[in-house]
Amino acid sequence: MMQPQPAxxxxxxxxxxxxxxxxxxxxRYGPKIVLERCSLECLTGQVTAVIGxxxxxxxxxxRLVSGLRRPDxxxxxxxxxxxxxxxxxDLIEMRRQMGFAxxxxxxxxxxxxxxxxxxxxxEHTKLSKAEIDRKVIDTLSSLGLNDVESRLPAELSxxxxxxxxxxRAIVNDPSIILFDEPTTGLxxxxxxxxxxxxxDIQNRLHxxxxxxxxxxxxxxxxxxxxxxLFEGSIIESGTGRDLRQSPNPxxxxxxxxxxxGPIPL
Amino acid sequence: MSALRSKAPIPLETLxxxxxxxxxxxxxxxxxxxxxxxxxxxxxxYSLTLRFRPREVLQQAYFLGVESWLxxxxxxxxxxxxxxxxxxxxxxQYGFQDFIGGSVxxxxxxxxxxxxxxxIVFAGRGGAxxxxxxxxxxxxxxxxxxxxMGVSPVKALVVPRVIAAVxxxxxxxxxxxxxxxxxxxxxxxxxxxxxxxVFWHSVQSTVVMGDFLKGLLKAAVFGLIVALVSSYxxxxxxxxxxxxxxxxxxxxxxxxxxxxVFNFFLSFVLFG
Numbered sequence: 001m002m003q004p005q006p007a008x009x010x011x012x013x014x015x016x017x018x019x020x021x022x023x024x025x026x027x028r029y030g031p032k033i034v035l036e037r038c039s040l041e042c043l044t045g046q047v048t049a050v051i052g053x054x055x056x057x058x059x060x061x062x063r064l065v066s067g068l069r070r071p072d073x074x075x076x077x078x079x080x081x082x083x084x085x086x087x088x089x090d091l092i093e094m095r096r097q098m099g100f101a102x103x104x105x106x107x108x109x110x111x112x113x114x115x116x117x118x119x120x121x122x123e124h125t126k127l128s129k130a131e132i133d134r135k136v137i138d139t140l141s142s143l144g145l146n147d148v149e150s151r152l153p154a155e156l157s158x159x160x161x162x163x164x165x166x167x168r169a170i171v172n173d174p175s176i177i178l179f180d181e182p183t184t185g186l187x188x189x190x191x192x193x194x195x196x197x198x199x200d201i202q203n204r205l206h207x208x209x210x211x212x213x214x215x216x217x218x219x220x221x222x223x224x225x226x227x228x229l230f231e232g233s234i235i236e237s238g239t240g241r242d243l244r245q246s247p248n249p250x251x252x253x254x255x256x257x258x259x260x261g262p263i264p265l
Numbered sequence: 266m267s268a269l270r271s272k273a274p275i276p277l278e279t280l281x282x283x284x285x286x287x288x289x290x291x292x293x294x295x296x297x298x299x300x301x302x303x304x305x306x307x308x309x310x311y312s313l314t315l316r317f318r319p320r321e322v323l324q325q326a327y328f329l330g331v332e333s334w335l336x337x338x339x340x341x342x343x344x345x346x347x348x349x350x351x352x353x354x355x356x357x358q359y360g361f362q363d364f365i366g367g368s369v370x371x372x373x374x375x376x377x378x379x380x381x382x383x384x385i386v387f388a389g390r391g392g393a394x395x396x397x398x399x400x401x402x403x404x405x406x407x408x409x410x411x412x413x414m415g416v417s418p419v420k421a422l423v424v425p426r427v428i429a430a431v432x433x434x435x436x437x438x439x440x441x442x443x444x445x446x447x448x449x450x451x452x453x454x455x456x457x458x459x460x461x462x463v464f465w466h467s468v469q470s471t472v473v474m475g476d477f478l479k480g481l482l483k484a485a486v487f488g489l490i491v492a493l494v495s496s497y498x499x500x501x502x503x504x505x506x507x508x509x510x511x512x513x514x515x516x517x518x519x520x521x522x523x524x525x526v527f528n529f530f531l532s533f534v535l536f537g
Contacts, residue, residue, distance in 0.1 A: 063409075066413050068412055092416075093415065094415075095413055095414065096414075100410065100413035100414070102409070102410055102413075103406075106405060106407050106410035107407075107410075108402075108407055108410075119414065120415075123414065123415070124414075124415065168414075178413075
């Protein structure tokens, strides 16, 4: 078994261009160790993709960054602030600056598409109903969703639900966007649509995005930086080219999707 | 044999297991009570500072209250009728027919109305629905989505349901009181041809406004218990559809047990 290597970039939390930093974070669910001394840095305005086998703890990283889970050990920095032990009130305030697009969209099934997307605006802004309606329609149409405002989530396809989830995540113009498995379970055409959607969001908002996935073509299409999570730690990180040229056999096995190698099946 | 029974020492391992189990049960009990207490505290904080959506409260009030009218009507009517059925003939036989209306109204307003509307019916229908709705939202990440948006699930989900329950269960109880007493009257008239004026005079001379109002107070407490316990169970849901089923069952069972316990103490304090 190879010993996990630390992440290649070494930027301190105080540096302003690091939007999100996990420092030696450990977390376990009951007896299962999910993350162990995991370190990761995400640069401001860039797309960082966290890849790794299923069940490696990728989604847990997003929950740590959003303060939905607290680490057992280590520190989580967001915009230079250590949120590890922040009170819930401060975390709620911080989450208002974040967008979280869930793997299965997590749309409120009793609300219409428009009500779902408007939800954060009603909660966190003092915009008038007319302004909210306009912003909702603008956001939906920017993601290619027209004439779906009055439909319920159950009446949409999986790809449309994902895009509505994106719309809800970005309607507040967040500075950090978290995407959890955005292309999982979608056909190649919808995967292409989602890829373009994320690139378009990035171009318009210049937000710091963290994408968790194991869809490699998608990762190489959207990510500025890629980090490979294996057995609770980031074992390699860098640009797509860095990873492709990595001599680490774990990285090569994962990128090639080979059954032969040090990653156990 | 009896000497063996009295002198045989209890194995140390058995004592340790018993102690460990007792400690585990106590810890779970206090965790549960503590969890409910914190949920109640947060619910009161959001309710008293008016941080909730009135539209959501009205929707829940309609679903939990208005849509329960038929089941409340049926249970109250048949319960009032069965009380009357089992008392009228004996009452007439012993010359107590003047007390039939009063006894039916007395029992209905103080106990059966609140217990039926707030306890059995609301826990079975409303409590199960609350736990299942919130539990489904937990397993489909909708509750986590709320938290990720910086919105408290207590504020968005629990507060509207608790306010709706505290509002609607007393109203359902008024409905149950009326139907129950009328059910008793119909049965008394049908079985022993008790004149209406005798029945209603007995009602008027036996029950006072305090019986009615205290019954409504009990109903409001039962509504709070059911909504709070069911929300708590929903928020604690784990493990997909099976977990939702477990949470729903537990919500109804715990609610009904607590209603019976609180009913005793409330009756003791209010009527004792």
